[in-house]
Amino acid sequence: NAGVMQNPRHLVRRRGQEARLRCSPMKGHSHVYWYRQLPEEGLKFMVYLQKENIIDESGMPKERFSAEFPKEGPSILRIQQVVRGDSAAYFCASSPAGTSNLQYFGPGTRLTVT
C-alpha cells in the first residue's frame, strides 16, 4: 500500500529555469494539497486540488506558479522562471475526502535555485 509519492526528491535549477514537481496521491485518494516550507518557517498552504479541478489556490503566488491534477497521472506543481526565493521544500499531501480529514504527506521535494 504505497503512500504519497513525490519526485524528484531533490531538484536544482538555475534562476530563470522551470521547475516541475510531481505528486502521486495514495491509492483511493482524490484530494491533493501542496505546501511549501521556506527555511526557518512552518508549512504554508499553497493549493488544494481534486481531479481536474483547482478548488482553492489562495496560497499560491499570483505569478509563475501553477498546479494541476489531471484525470490521469500525478499532480504537478509548476514554477516558471524560478528565483532564489523559491528555494524551499515542497510537500504534497492527499486525503480521501475534504480538508477536515487527515492528510497523508509525501516525502517532499527540496528545490534549490542557484
Place this chain on the structure above:
Amino acid sequence: ILNVEQSPQSLHVQEGDSTNFTCSFPSSNFYALHWYRWETAKSPEALFVMTLNGDEKKKGRISATLNTKEGYSYLYIKGSQPEDSATYLCALYSGAGSYQLTFGKGTKLSVIP
C-alpha cells in the same frame, strides 16, 4: 490570517517522563483541528483530527484533547521514549469557504535516553 500558536517551541524530557504541549487557535474560526508528528528527514505523519468540543483521541501512548470554546488543544505523551523525538504540529481548518489548513510552527520534543 489565522493565528495558530504552539507552546513550548521546544522541550527536552527524560525517557519515561510524561509530557504535554499546547496548541492555541481562535475559537471563533474553528471547524477541525489536526495533529501531525514530523520526524527529522521524514514527512509529517497524521495523528488525529478532532472536530467536537471535549473530543479526546488516543493512539498508543499519545492522546489529545480539544476545547473549542476557549480555543486550545493539548497533546499528551505518556512515558516518553527516544523514538517519540519529533516535531509535533497542530493545524487548524476553519471552514467558512476556505480549504486551507493553517499550521502552527510546532513543538520540537527531544527525549533523552
